[in-house]
Amino acid sequence: xxxxxxxxxxxxxxxxxxxxxxxxxxxxxxxxxxxxxxxxxxxxxxxxxxxxxxxxxxxxxxxxxxxxxxxxxxxxxxxxxxxxxxxxxxxxxxxxxxxxxxxxxxxxxxxxxxxxxxxxxxxxxxxxxxxxxxxxxxxxxxxxxxxxxxxxxxxxxxxxxxxxxxxxxxxxxxxxxxxxxxxxxxxxxxxxxxxxxxxxxxxxxxxxxxxxxxxxxxxxxxxxxxxxxxxxxxxxxxxxxxxxxxxxxxxxxxxxxxxxxxxxxxxxxxxxxxxxxxxxxx
Amino acid sequence: xxxxxxxxxxxxxxxxxxxxxxxxxxxxxxxxxxxxxxxxxxxxxxxxxxxxxxxxxxxxxxxxxxxxxxxxxxxxxxxxxxxxxxxxxxxxxxxxxxxxxxxxxxxxxxxxxxxxxxxxxxxxxxxxxxxxxxxxxxxxxxxxxxxxxxxxxxxxxxxxxxxxxxxxxxxxxxxxxxxxxxxxxxxxxxxxxxxxxxxxxxxxxxxxxxxxxxxxxxxxxxxxxxxxxxxxxxxxxxxxxxxxxxxxxxxxxxxxxxxxxxxxxxxxxxxxxxxxxxxxxxxxxxxxxxxxxxxxxxxxxxxxxxxxxxxxxxxxxxxxxxxxxxxxxxxxxxxxxxxxxxxxxxxxxxxxxxxxxxxxxxxxxxxxxxxxxxxxxxxxxxxxxxxxxxxxxxxxx
Numbered sequence: 282x283x284x285x286x287x288x289x290x291x292x293x294x295x296x297x298x299x300x301x302x303x304x305x306x307x308x309x310x311x312x313x314x315x316x317x318x319x320x321x322x323x324x325x326x327x328x329x330x331x332x333x334x335x336x337x338x339x340x341x342x343x344x345x346x347x348x349x350x351x352x353x354x355x356x357x358x359x360x361x362x363x364x365x366x367x368x369x370x371x372x373x374x375x376x377x378x379x380x381x382x383x384x385x386x387x388x389x390x391x392x393x394x395x396x397x398x399x400x401x402x403x404x405x406x407x408x409x410x411x412x413x414x415x416x417x418x419x420x421x422x423x424x425x426x427x428x429x430x431x432x433x434x435x436x437x438x439x440x441x442x443x444x445x446x447x448x449x450x451x452x453x454x455x456x457x458x459x460x461x462x463x464x465x466x467x468x469x470x471x472x473x474x475x476x477x478x479x480x481x482x483x484x485x486x487x488x489x490x491x492x493x494x495x496x497x498x499x500x501x502x503x504x505x506x507x508x509x510x511x512x513x514x515x516x517x518x519x520x521x522x523x524x525x526x527x528x529x530x531x532x533x534x535x536x537x538x539x540x541x542x543x544x545x546x547x548x549x550x551x552x553x554x555x556x557x558x559x560x561x562x563x
Numbered sequence: 564x565x566x567x568x569x570x571x572x573x574x575x576x577x578x579x580x581x582x583x584x585x586x587x588x589x590x591x592x593x594x595x596x597x598x599x600x601x602x603x604x605x606x607x608x609x610x611x612x613x614x615x616x617x618x619x620x621x622x623x624x625x626x627x628x629x630x631x632x633x634x635x636x637x638x639x640x641x642x643x644x645x646x647x648x649x650x651x652x653x654x655x656x657x658x659x660x661x662x663x664x665x666x667x668x669x670x671x672x673x674x675x676x677x678x679x680x681x682x683x684x685x686x687x688x689x690x691x692x693x694x695x696x697x698x699x700x701x702x703x704x705x706x707x708x709x710x711x712x713x714x715x716x717x718x719x720x721x722x723x724x725x726x727x728x729x730x731x732x733x734x735x736x737x738x739x740x741x742x743x744x745x746x747x748x749x750x751x752x753x754x755x756x757x758x759x760x761x762x763x764x765x766x767x768x769x770x771x772x773x774x775x776x777x778x779x780x781x782x783x784x785x786x787x788x789x790x791x792x793x794x795x796x797x798x799x800x801x802x803x804x805x806x807x808x809x810x811x812x813x814x815x816x817x818x819x820x821x822x823x824x825x826x827x828x829x830x831x832x833x834x835x836x837x838x839x840x841x842x843x844x845x846x847x848x849x850x851x852x853x854x855x856x857x858x859x860x861x862x863x864x865x866x867x868x869x870x871x872x873x874x875x876x877x878x879x880x881x882x883x884x885x886x887x888x889x890x891x892x893x894x895x896x897x898x899x900x901x902x903x904x905x906x907x908x909x910x911x912x913x914x915x916x917x918x919x920x921x922x923x924x925x926x927x928x929x930x931x932x933x934x935x936x937x938x939x940x941x942x943x944x945x946x947x948x949x950x951x952x953x954x955x956x957x958x959x960x
Contacts, residue, residue, distance in 0.1 A: 294875065374732065375723070375726075375733065375735075376727065376733075379727060405876070408735060408736060409719075409723075409733075409735035409736070410719050410723065410735070411719070411722075411723040411726065411733055411735060412723075413723070414691070414720060414723030414727065415723060415724075415726070415727040417691075417724070418695070418723075418724045418727035418728055419727060422807075423691070423692065423807040424691050424720065424723075424724065425808070426691075426716065426719070426720045427716045446716055447628075447689070447716055447717055447813070448626075448628070448633060448715045448716055448717055449628065449815055449817065450813055450814050450816045450817075451813070451814045451816055452810055452812075452813050452814075453810070453811040453812040453813070453814070454808055454809070454810055454811065455808065455809045455810075455811050456808040456809075457807040457808075460807075466869075507732075508730075508731050508732030508733075508766050508767075508769035509732035509733065509734060509766050510764070510765055510767070511762045511763070511764060512750075512763045512764070513763050514755065514760050514761070514762050514763075515760065515761055515763070516760055516761070517760075517761045520902065522920065522922070523922075525908070525918050525919070525921045525922065526922065526924070527923075527924045527926065528923055528924065528925050531909070531926055532911075532926060532927035533927075535931040535932045535934075535935035536935045536938070536939070538925055538927070538932060538935065539932065539935035539936040539938070539939040540939050542923060542936065543936070543939050543940065545923060546884065546907075549905055551826075551827065551883040551884040551904060551905050552827055552851060552852060552884060553826075553852070554852060554944065554947060555943065557947050558946060558947025559943055559947075560947075561943075561946045561947045561949065562942070562943050562947070
């Protein structure tokens with residue numbers, strides 16, 4: 282079995298701080314991590330390897346520093362890792378990104394046929410979830426997104442059955458393989474890196490493929506290959522909030538404070554039942 | 564009906580690799596060099612010098628399951644009609660499924676001038692392959708300038724595939740929509756991951772400009788049963804054997820926690836200390852007639868399930884009343900609730916950031932204040948019940 286996991290190195294947005302004076306993100310010192318949903322995809326692939334034997338290859342498009350993310354994936358049990366990196370890939374939107382990853386998967390497929398591509402369902406920075414469908418469409422493979430469980434998988438029969446989170450419920454979907462499967466936190470608990478895997482990761486050197494090696498059309502990569510651009514970043518007018526009204530003695534007289542709060546809320550009319558009830562209580 | 568067109572490889576080597584992939588394991592081969600299918604619509608436009616004047620109309624994809632439309636489709640028709648009016652073009656809708664003509668009629672009531680109906684037995688259930696081909700084909704034939712989808716799971720699944728087939732731009736999860744009339748550019752905006760800032764996405768050189776848009780953000784227009792429009796039936800001839808997936812079953816799962824439409828929310832964070840704290844908040848929520856929410860910290864600690872999470876990695880809510888208990892108010896949480904009408908903060912730390920955002924603040928022990936609120940709320944409810952005649956009583960939000 283050969284599973285490819287596409288991952289992305291992202292800034293840890295839970296650690297992002299806003300500079301209150303300029304309203305911009307303080308980028309310095311924000312740690313980079315493997316996109317959280319992708320760690321679940323790595324775990325799913327490694328679990329398949331443990332069950333069926335075979336190989337897990339990590340694939341990512343990013344700047345050279347993304348090598349750290351690939352090495353982390355190795356420490357979580359992956360066997361091989363490839364970084365697609367080139368100045369020409371910069372400012373790629375999801376269409377230009379899926380183009381690069383498609384070409385890389387074809388190359389990997391030539392080395393050893395790919396049975397399944399796994400990915401996190403979306404990245405915490407871009408938040409689009411659009412790259413895996415793009416990759417699947419280009420490959421002509423089925424896409425199974427928002428998968429919360431792989432019920433059955435048979436590489437010999439080239440068949441998989443998944444539970445897919447749709448709107449209003451869960452779809453049980455059968456598909457041919459190979460396929461592109463995207464997953465989120467519900468599918469598994471990623472393991473901690475084992476010591477042997479960490480040692481392996483420390484020594485591991487991922488391969489780096491550029492646009493020349495991948496034989497890519499310059500019109501379809503990076504900024505030129507991106508139909509969408511971010512045109513502006515702006516602060517939305519936030520509703521003007523008056524300074525907070527502190528209800529006194531909430532620590533010493535909770536009952537008094539509770540009564541005061543509910544009186545205020547009755548006046549504001551934010552709870553349907555409250556104004557009439559407060560009136561009745563007078 | 565053609566197969567989805569993978570990116571046309573520009574070199575013999577990539578073409579050879581792709582063909583080998585087909586031979587080995589079914590990865591589809593690209594169409595022959597120079598074939599009509601290979602030249603995508605946008606490449607044709609490039610050759611023609613980027614003239615988009617033949618692309619007209621603002622469309623909405625009407626997501627449906629079992630003949631029931633997802634509300635986001637009607638919400639987006641409200642936006643689409645405004646934009647179409649500004650641009651001087653028609654509002655369109657795309658309905659895909661089987662036995663769904665009634666949805667086309669509904670779309671007209673909600674504002675569509677023209678509805679493209681793709682109705683075939685093979686389309687009874689949503690599957691990416693068949694639906695993406697259907698939508699891409701309708702786009703190819705009728706050339707809209709803008710297409711909007713709900714950013715539901717199925718909407719994102721579909722739009723991502725369609726954008727790749729058609730080779731055009733797709734903005735994700737827009738919470739604000741507009742058009743710049745002089746340039747005819749769609750402006751799809753959404754909060755960036757800091758939350759305090761909005762980004763606007765443009766698609767300048769490709770058509771149609773597409774966006775998935777967040778459900779529950781845009782108002783639902785009033786349907787007009789007297790409105791007139793056209794329904795165009797589009798042929799679709801994909802065979803079942805050509806679709807690589809099969810829906811074995813659909814298990815409806817209505818989430819018990821509806822934060823998106825809740826008018827009042829009682830939410831807990833780190834200060835609640837554990838699951839017992841949330842049992843207390845459940846009581847408070849029940850006493851007030853509110854829904855229970857939680858911060859990421861509480862969910863990650865396992866005190867409450869993820870369905871309750873409010874914030875950047877949870878849900879965005881816009882209730883009339885948001886009571887934040889033991890929540891410090893980090894930006895990642897604020898992003899999810901800062902547009903509530905009235906915010907009440909209960910926290911023992913007077914310096915917690917939440918107090919800057921709050922309407923009313925109570926500094927103290929939530930384990931004293933919450934029970935006091937419960938007592939008072941129950942007292943008031945009881946008094947209200949005594950006075951009001953039976954039947955006039957309303958349940959709180």
